[in-house]
Structure formats: C-alpha cells, structure tokens
Amino acid sequence: MIRKHVLLTAAFTLLASAGTVGAQQSRDYISIVGSSTVYPFATVVAEQLGKTTSFKTPKIESTGTGGGFKLFCAGVGVEHPDFSNASRAIKSSEIDTCKANGVTEIIEVKIGYDGIVLASSKKAPPMRLTLKDVFLALAKEVPDPKGGEKLVPNPYKTWKAVNPSLPDHKIEVMGPPPTSGTRDAFVELAMEAGGSAFDWIKAIKKQDEKRFQAICHTIREDGYYIEAGENDNLIVQKLDANPNALGIFGFSFLDQNADKVQGSLVEGVQPTFEAIADGKYPVSRPLFFYAKKAHIGVIPGMKEYLAEFTSEKAWGPDGYLSDKGMIPMPDKERKQFADDVKNMKPMK
Incomplete structure (x- = not known):
C-alpha cells in the first residue's frame, strides 16, 4: 500500500x-x-x-x-x-x-453531530409533530385513511387532516433535493421511523427491505413538498416570509438564524444543542x-x-x-x- x-x-x-x-x-x-x-x-x-x-x-x-x-x-x-x-x-x-x-x-x-430540524417562522406558534405526522404529510404513498393494509397516493392537503391536533394550514414543506445528505438522513431517521408507526409497514422491513425503503424514502411530488436546492439560507428567507410553511435543514442553520426561525418539537422534544448531544432529539445524525x-x-x-x-x-x-x-x-x-x-x- x-x-x-x-x-x-x-x-x-x-x-x-x-x-x-x-x-x-x-x-x-x-x-x-x-x-x-x-x-x-x-x-x-x-x-x-x-x-x-x-x-x-x-x-x-x-x-x-x-x-x-x-x-x-x-x-x-x-x-x-x-x-x-x-x-x-x-x-x-x-x-x-x-x-x-x-x-x-x-x-x-x-x-x-447535527440535528435535522423542521423549522418555521417565529411569527407562528411552534409546531408539535410526531414522526408519524411527518410521514403522513410527506410520503408519496400512505396507508389508506379508510383502513386496511393498503397504500394510496397521499390524500392529505392540510396538517389538520394528518392529525386533528395540528393547525388547519396547507402542508407546505421546503426541503433539500435527492442529492443532499440532509435529505438522505431525513428519510432514514424521520420518514422510516414515521412509517414504522404502522405495524404492517414495520413488518415489511423484515420481509423486503427494498420495498420498505421505497415506501418510506419516496417523498410526494404534488406540490406539498418543495425542493429548495442546496441553499439553506434561501429556505430561512422563505420561512420568514411565509409563517405557515416549514423548512428542513440542519440545526446549525436554526442556531444561526434563531432571531427569525424556530424548530418544531418532534415527539415532544425541542431541537436544542443539549437534546441533540444527549440523543433525546430523535432526528440527529453524524x-x-x-x-x-x-x-x-x-x-x-x-x-x-x-x-x-x-x-x-x-x-x-x-x-x-x-x-x-x-x-x-x-x-x-x-x-x-x-x-x-x-x-x-x-x-x-
């Protein structure tokens, strides 16, 4: 060598x-x-x-x-x-x-280490999301709301439709493109965990890993998720202008723009330096x-x-x-x- x-x-x-x-x-x-x-x-x-x-x-x-x-x-x-x-x-x-x-x-x-945050403008109350909420809002196909073990094209248009405790706002999430490591980590950490909240989807992981990933890693393409390129600063500007929108980016950008944006609570945990360092915040990565x-x-x-x-x-x-x-x-x-x-x- x-x-x-x-x-x-x-x-x-x-x-x-x-x-x-x-x-x-x-x-x-x-x-x-x-x-x-x-x-x-x-x-x-x-x-x-x-x-x-x-x-x-x-x-x-x-x-x-x-x-x-x-x-x-x-x-x-x-x-x-x-x-x-x-x-x-x-x-x-x-x-x-x-x-x-x-x-x-x-x-x-x-x-x-870094946390992946779902941030919003400080002009609006912070969102309180579960990983299941995130999956239902952003996956291309989701379990049929009528029941059964069947996937259907994502019908959810508002956060309230996803979870009655959430605001009656249109789902509008700006996030990274497929070439981004943040996107890769987000689908693995947030979307897979959210999909696994359904026992029958979780069971697919053991039977067919590729199918499980296809379900959990495929983000909807009907306008409710907006690919915002690799410019996280641009997402911060757009969130500041639109209090109902959410943006996906690393904790460092939240930290640097704390005067304009705030992190959503995920599974009841705020994305703070301490919560990421001790592993309490569920969406963190190296x-x-x-x-x-x-x-x-x-x-x-x-x-x-x-x-x-x-x-x-x-x-x-x-x-x-x-x-x-x-x-x-x-x-x-x-x-x-x-x-x-x-x-x-x-x-x-």
Whole structure:
C-alpha cells in the first residue's frame, strides 16, 4: 500500500507540473466540495487556516453531499477536489466509483453531530409533530385513511387532516433535493421511523427491505413538498416570509438564524444543542468530511487544514465550531478520529 501511495503521489506530481487536457497547470490552494450543512463549519476552519498560516484560504463549494462525492470520486489530480464534506457516511457505491477512478486511499473524518430540524417562522406558534405526522404529510404513498393494509397516493392537503391536533394550514414543506445528505438522513431517521408507526409497514422491513425503503424514502411530488436546492439560507428567507410553511435543514442553520426561525418539537422534544448531544432529539445524525491521501503533501496546506479541524480549539466542547452550532463528539470518539488523521490512516 505504501508503494502504491508513492506511485500515486508521483503520478499526481507529474500531473500538477505538466498539466493535462482540461486541467489546471497547478493548484496552490485546497479545493473542498460537498454538504451544505458542513459548509459553514468548513468555512470557519478554512478562514482560520488563511489567517494563522501562510497558506491560501481553501476554496469551498456547497454542492450537496451526493454532488460532492461525484466530483471527489472522479479522479486524482489538480482538476479534482481534495476534500468532500458530507452530512452522511460515504456509500459503498461511491467508494466503488472512487476506486474505479483511482481514488483508492480515503481518510474518513467524523467531525461531530447535527440535528435535522423542521423549522418555521417565529411569527407562528411552534409546531408539535410526531414522526408519524411527518410521514403522513410527506410520503408519496400512505396507508389508506379508510383502513386496511393498503397504500394510496397521499390524500392529505392540510396538517389538520394528518392529525386533528395540528393547525388547519396547507402542508407546505421546503426541503433539500435527492442529492443532499440532509435529505438522505431525513428519510432514514424521520420518514422510516414515521412509517414504522404502522405495524404492517414495520413488518415489511423484515420481509423486503427494498420495498420498505421505497415506501418510506419516496417523498410526494404534488406540490406539498418543495425542493429548495442546496441553499439553506434561501429556505430561512422563505420561512420568514411565509409563517405557515416549514423548512428542513440542519440545526446549525436554526442556531444561526434563531432571531427569525424556530424548530418544531418532534415527539415532544425541542431541537436544542443539549437534546441533540444527549440523543433525546430523535432526528440527529453524524457529520463527516473525506480527504484524498494521494493529494496530501502535494497540495499545500492539506495537513495543516486536517490538524486545525481536528484540534480541540476547533471541534472540542468549548471549540469555535460548537459556537457555530456543531455538536461535539464524545472525548473518546474525538481522540480516535484525531489519531487517525495524525497517522493519515485511510478507511478500510
């Protein structure tokens, strides 16, 4: 593996110095793509690197988790990103794509935790939702309201129709597109749990995992769920303008816009820093970034960026990333990932 890494690095150096068709001649800055949720955390670390070292501030693009992995896994060389931010773990299919394109040694860094919130304008009372409510409001097909173990196209148009205790407002939820890690995590954490509130749907999971996922992961497309792209700030603006609408995004955006928006209670729990940290809030997930080992030592500043991100002053309990809304990992977990970074240990 060491010889393979040396060969890859040598090939990369030739690429950087000689240039290839459609590639830049060289690159003296770090290129980062991926998750819109991780973007603000990565940006703060990048700014720290630019301020405290002689390296250029890394260039970061918010492409969504899936879009980031497509760019990251496309190959080794100056025309390809060095890091990919992710609001879910990399999929085996994405690892296979990476390998097929020569990206064979990837360092996985879990950075902390985040909650997925269903937020609304502070101009309206906060919503109190169960995961079953969320599933019935947003799934493409739902159990027939007349009864029986049958799915029908989603007939619900108002929250009151979903649950008589909810407001008589039109269901209007702005959320991320399928390329987003937030969307992936939302359907796994919220929609699957909501669908499982029906015993017969829960039983399908044991019999036919693919059918269960098709039921719970397929969001309605009839105008009640609005794909809002990867721009979470735009969702915040739209919620401020429409007090009856809900928006789906990471806790950090709620935290940063607490003057305008509030989180809905889910299963009776408010999305707070403490509730996510201790696992009480039901819709929470880990955050990651991934680094190309073949680029380290070739693209200037990568080692220093990794060291800054995994320092206690950044991701520790009193670090500057927690001030931005990231929930730190427990001490043991932070130490494990910091050691992996220090040893440049690729994922298996």
